[in-house]
Amino acid sequence: PLLCVRTSVSFGPFEASALLQGLSVATDGVNAHIRDLDLLARWQIGNLGAARGHIALGWRDISCDIEYSDGASTVLADLEFSGPYFGLTLSL
Numbered sequence: 001p002l003l004c005v006r007t008s009v010s011f012g013p014f015e016a017s018a019l020l021q022g023l024s025v026a027t028d029g030v031n032a033h034i035r036d037l038d039l040l041a042r043w044q045i046g047n048l049g050a051a052r053g054h055i056a057l058g059w060r061d062i063s064c065d066i067e068y069s070d071g072a073s074t075v076l077a078d079l080e081f082s083g084p085y086f087g088l089t090l091s092l
Helices: none
Strands: 003-011 014-027 030-048 051-069 074-091
Touching: none
Parallel strands: none
Antiparallel strands: 003 014, 014 030, 030 051, 051 074
16 A cells, blocks of 8 residues: 655645655565655646646655565665656646
């Protein structure tokens, strides 16, 4: 199962949210730990009935630690992807 925590707050046309999720697996010589953090701020730029548009700015940080061993060899991977993002969201 994926463990997840999310929170958000809105004030006027602005919204801020944070999402933290993680997964840990240990089976048959494989140990994996994955963490995903997403911080988002968005500003509503349009509202046409049910349709809305937002300008979004955020930060995403994904971390993966993986260890695999089959007895003869061992593979270790420590990967991190992190950085800002910018976008336009449309919802109906």
